[in-house]
Amino acid sequence: MKNFVLIGAAGYIAPRHMKAIKETGNNLVAALDPFDSVGILDSFFPNADFFTEFERFDRHIEKLKREGTTIDYVTVCSPNYLHDAHIRFGLRHGADVICEKPIVLNPWNIDALEEIEIETGGSVHNILQ
Structure with missing residues (x-):
């Protein structure tokens, strides 16, 4: 099982990503969006942490890493x-994007x-839905 975080959880396409994460047996541990999308998020991952502010989301990801959550x-x-900024964030936190x-x-x-x-060993995967 892989751990995912999702940036842009209230967007039009985000529910498709959440569904794919769930249907492939993986786990969404945290999500970020300035707009409250808890209803959608809760229907797929009720235990995922949700943030509306990037700074708090960033601190939470750091905390998860310190606690041993990959x-x-x-x-x-x-x-x-x-x-661009969100891809950099993911790569710098040791994740593929x-x-x-x-x-x-x-x-x-x-x-x-x-x-x-190259610096981080991570990969960026671009998709079109």
Whole structure:
């Protein structure tokens, strides 16, 4: 079983990701969205921690790591302009990243993400649903 966190939990596509995580026998441990999506989140993962502020979410992920919980994947379903920052967040926390298209808005940002992949050993997986 792999542990996931999801960024952009109240978005249009997020329920599909939650469903896929659940149907593949994996676990969503935490989710972030500035809008309250607990009803959707609770229907798939009632024990997942939910945050509306990135700073608190970041601290929680750090706490999980200190307690020995591995985050295997960060799923990025946030608005397009935030993808780059959220991918970097996932890679720097030692996770592989699954990101909705587009990975970045500016093509020149791809090189930096490739460098971070090499530094961290993580991978970015781009999907279109």
